Amino acid sequence: MAVEEEGLRVFQSVKIKIGEAKNIPPYPGPNRMRDCYCTVNLDQEEVFRTKIIEKSLCPFYGEDFYCEIPRSFRHLSFYIFDRDVFRRDSSIGKVAVKKEDLQKYHGKDTWFQLQPVSADSEVQGKVHLELRLSEVITDSGVISHKLATRVLECQGLPIVNGQCDPYAAVSLLGPSRSDAKKTKVKRKTNNPQFEETFYFEVTRPLSYTKRQFDVEEEDVDKLALRVDLWNASNLKFGDEFLGGVRVPLRVLGQVGVHDAWYFLQPRENGGKSVKVEELGSLRLNIVYTEDHVFPSEYYTPLRDLLLHSANVEVQRVGVQLAQTSTICCDSNVTSLHVQPVSASTAHILGEVCREKQEAAVPLVRLFLHCGKIVPFISAIAHTEVNRTQDPNTIFRGNSLTSKCIDETMKLAGMHYLQVTLKPVIDEICTEHKPCEIDPVKLKESENLDTNRENLRQYVDRIFNVITTSGVRCPTVMCDIFFSLRESAATRFQVDQDVRYTAVSSFIFLRFFAPAILSPNLFHLRPHHPDPATSRTLTLISKTIQTLGSLAKSKSASFKESYMAAFYDYFNEQKYGDAVKNFLDLISTSGKWDQKSIETPIMLKEGFMIKRAQGRKRFGMKNFKKRWFRLTNHEFTYHKTKGEGALCSIPIENILAVERLEEESFKMKNMFQVIQPERALYIQANNCVEARDWIDILTKVSQCNRKRLSTYHPSAYLNGHWLCCKTSSDTAPGCTPCTGLPANIQLDVDGDRETERIYSLFSTYMSKMIKMQEACGSKSVYDGPEQEEYSSFVIDDPQETYKTLKQIISSVQTLEQQHTKYKRDKFKKTKIGSQEHPIGDKSFQCYIRQQSESSTYSI
Numbered sequence: 001m002a003v004e005e006e007g008l009r010v011f012q013s014v015k016i017k018i019g020e021a022k023n024i025p026p027y028p029g030p031n032r033m034r035d036c037y038c039t040v041n042l043d044q045e046e047v048f049r050t051k052i053i054e055k056s057l058c059p060f061y062g063e064d065f066y067c068e069i070p071r072s073f074r075h076l077s078f079y080i081f082d083r084d085v086f087r088r089d090s091s092i093g094k095v096a097v098k099k100e101d102l103q104k105y106h107g108k109d110t111w112f113q114l115q116p117v118s119a120d121s122e123v124q125g126k127v128h129l130e131l132r133l134s135e136v137i138t139d140s141g142v143i144s145h146k147l148a149t150r151v152l153e154c155q156g157l158p159i160v161n162g163q164c165d166p167y168a169a170v171s172l173l174g175p176s177r178s179d180a181k182k183t184k185v186k187r188k189t190n191n192p193q194f195e196e197t198f199y200f201e202v203t204r205p206l207s208y209t210k211r212q213f214d215v216e217e218e219d220v221d222k223l224a225l226r227v228d229l230w231n232a233s234n235l236k237f238g239d240e241f242l243g244g245v246r247v248p249l250r251v252l253g254q255v256g257v258h259d260a261w262y263f264l265q266p267r268e269n270g271g272k273s274v275k276v277e278e279l280g281s282l283r284l285n286i287v288y289t290e291d292h293v294f295p296s297e298y299y300t301p302l303r304d305l306l307l308h309s310a311n312v313e314v315q316r317v318g319v320q321l322a323q324t325s326t327i328c329c330d331s332n333v334t335s336l337h338v339q340p341v342s343a344s345t346a347h348i349l350g351e352v353c354r355e356k357q358e359a360a361v362p363l364v365r366l367f368l369h370c371g372k373i374v375p376f377i378s379a380i381a382h383t384e385v386n387r388t389q390d391p392n393t394i395f396r397g398n399s400l401t402s403k404c405i406d407e408t409m410k411l412a413g414m415h416y417l418q419v420t421l422k423p424v425i426d427e428i429c430t431e432h433k434p435c436e437i438d439p440v441k442l443k444e445s446e447n448l449d450t451n452r453e454n455l456r457q458y459v460d461r462i463f464n465v466i467t468t469s470g471v472r473c474p475t476v477m478c479d480i481f482f483s484l485r486e487s488a489a490t491r492f493q494v495d496q497d498v499r500y501t502a503v504s505s506f507i508f509l510r511f512f513a514p515a516i517l518s519p520n521l522f523h524l525r526p527h528h529p530d531p532a533t534s535r536t537l538t539l540i541s542k543t544i545q546t547l548g549s550l551a552k553s554k555s556a557s558f559k560e561s562y563m564a565a566f567y568d569y570f571n572e573q574k575y576g577d578a579v580k581n582f583l584d585l586i587s588t589s590g591k592w593d594q595k596s597i598e599t600p601i602m603l604k605e606g607f608m609i610k611r612a613q614g615r616k617r618f619g620m621k622n623f624k625k626r627w628f629r630l631t632n633h634e635f636t637y638h639k640t641k642g643e644g645a646l647c648s649i650p651i652e653n654i655l656a657v658e659r660l661e662e663e664s665f666k667m668k669n670m671f672q673v674i675q676p677e678r679a680l681y682i683q684a685n686n687c688v689e690a691r692d693w694i695d696i697l698t699k700v701s702q703c704n705r706k707r708l709s710t711y712h713p714s715a716y717l718n719g720h721w722l723c724c725k726t727s728s729d730t731a732p733g734c735t736p737c738t739g740l741p742a743n744i745q746l747d748v749d750g751d752r753e754t755e756r757i758y759s760l761f762s763t764y765m766s767k768m769i770k771m772q773e774a775c776g777s778k779s780v781y782d783g784p785e786q787e788e789y790s791s792f793v794i795d796d797p798q799e800t801y802k803t804l805k806q807i808i809s810s811v812q813t814l815e816q817q818h819t820k821y822k823r824d825k826f827k828k829t830k831i832g833s834q835e836h837p838i839g840d841k842s843f844q845c846y847i848r849q850q851s852e853s854s855t856y857s858i
Helices: 099-105 296-308 345-352 356-369 373-387 400-412 414-431 448-467 475-491 498-517 531-549 561-570 573-586 687-701 750-763 765-780 797-828 841-857
Strands: 003-005 008-022 036-042 045-049 060-068 075-082 090-098 109-113 126-137 143-155 166-174 177-182 193-202 224-231 240-248 257-263 281-293 602-611 623-631 634-638 645-650 656-659 670-674 679-683
Touching (some): 008 036, 008 075, 045 687, 090 099, 099 281, 240 257, 296 345, 296 750, 296 797, 345 356, 345 373, 345 765, 356 400, 373 400, 400 475, 414 498, 414 602, 448 573, 602 687, 765 797
Antiparallel strands (some): 008 060, 036 075, 126 143, 166 224, 602 623, 623 634
16 A cells, blocks of 8 residues: 655555574573464554464574564564463563664564563554744733643554553653643544643743843743653553653743644653573564655666566467556557567566566566566576576576566466465364374374375375366466467477476476475464474475486485375376376466356355344344455454354455445544445454455455445444535445455556666666676677676677666666656655654655765755
8 A cells, every 4th residue: 555645655564574583581480391383563553463383492483574564653563472371461572663673674584682571661643733922911910921731632642551542741851840741631542632721830940031022031941841642541550651752841842832643652761670692682683675666657667678578479389478458557568579578678677687586576566567477487488498508407406587587477377376376284283193204303293104095195285186177277377388388398309208397497396396395484374383284284295206206217306205205196107197288288378267166165264254244123233243255255344253254245245345444433444345235333453454355355256246336434424424525325335445456467566666676776776786897898899708797697788788877877767757756755744744844764764865866965
């Protein structure tokens, strides 16, 4: 989700690897071990939780988490909790990284010391204050000075123990005074509107003789206003501190008026006196990206250069590049051809990036969006095949081709994986059948023959679901496989099996096998499996990988003798035939209608809070916690997990899925599932989960014939819609729907991907200049290649030089536009505004940078 900023959209995302914790303090009891889990929080809002690692003081998590960040935040925080079965889980320590510091740790494995968790230091939200100092003449003629403090509102306060009933305490602090006043409590809201004014008498020094009040004469340095936000609690422990601000009265200046937003801050000396090293540490790898995306026309030159990369003339017998039916970006590139592909903009990006994956992700998304992914991958794959000397090593390296195909399969094939593998993987993770076949690792209670049989049955089931799934393989993947097969068969005409191994090296080695090995990374399971199940999945993955590879000598494929012995079960001809039939089917160019899937596939489930739908005329429309379950057939909710459905909504009855405005019920993270006769209002646990549910519900229902084009963004309450005030509960919607498009090619923001590519080119500008030098060196000097330039693949120095010159020109133009935007924004920005409250460290850092660059440029 983008944040709009005057014609420019800002996208934030974070990718986190949660590694391990070490030296967690032992439990104070006879059993010193702990059952620990880790949470990821945006400020204080939990957006992800790892599995629980039992009985360990050095828990290894090994979990990955990615999310688009849909709102502004101040800290990315990680908490280690100890599970307590009887009471609330207790927090052991935390790591809180300020937003402005995230770049320091970008992409690096870092050990962070755990800090103590204190209610006084867990702070988020902002407050709007207005201060006015005025002179008042009393009836007796005495002049006094009044400070009027107006507490207008707060935004984004934390929810503590499931509630937020805030009030503000306002104090005037000085050497010999501490006057305190309180606002009324605002119930069930973390965005309270107070609109209350408090008056404080401000004394002046006895030596003061001037009639006109001059704030500089007042002893203002010793006076300050303190505003603390509290959560009115019913607990015996008293109210909970939410954050506060301290405003020195010198901010009033000569005018005597001050109006500003402030970020709430923790209490001074709020943390407990715990030695940092006593709490242990946590290993994290954080990749935070922030893209500032201009309107589409800014990216036309660079986007056109990139799309030329898909228009490569590839001369080969019997091969015509397949191109999927698409909606293409506005570009007149179809008549232009680049020869060779190594001189294209996309290939150059892969050459200059430190990791091929960096380049592959935005390239694939852009080419998918513009409908050019098949010709692009066909061109780079054809070039790679022609460079390959041994058919047994075809597509085995981490090249741009392999990374781009991996990324395409992840994007286009995610639903295919869900339908094919998820039911069996779920069963394996639930049943916990022993499958260890290494005699050295066998437990005393286990039988080797029983374990082998368990494993064989699992391998057989997974092998069958894969080899019978060809008809459901996405068209775009089939078109790419067709191109790979034809390139390989033309290059290695003697090897009859290369047409199969070229495809199996992707579909088995890089798609199905990794998904079986790490189902959590492919959204087949919420967490990494436990060690025993993980071992089972490893053995299955190795066997499936070997079955799919069609290797000549199966036993030689395994280093372990127990695996070679186990593989004897699968030495029958029927397995090889099934693999070849499957590979033939998925590498045939052409489209087919996907057959309806009879067995419902579970797509997502979890607890959320829903509002009663009001089927009974006089029933209470209250909120209740329910277990929600979504399959490709229906959306249901249940009292608890495993019980029968209380309500079932067929997918074809979902007319729209949209967010619900917060003001409807004074609740955050709400969305609505709109049906023909009513809407179901649901509250998710956090903003990331709300987005996930909306996305997946929209995707499964997007082809419904009766989908709405408009909806009501607010609820129908007290006889009218809150948004448009219409009284009829059947009135047509007042706002256009925002549903996702059915076509995967459009389910991508092309401008955002081009901005990402621009950022990469900008980062690696020095390498592009070096590549230009290499082009000059190759074209002038035909002797042995100079060592400093040998890392670049340059087939045609003149064409490559020409493309590099165009890239650098486009990147420099965009760089100038970004600089101009930042300077304009710097001039317009008002510190203390709602967008940039006082206390925003990351913005103050930005302001400092801009003022320095402005001074330098002048």
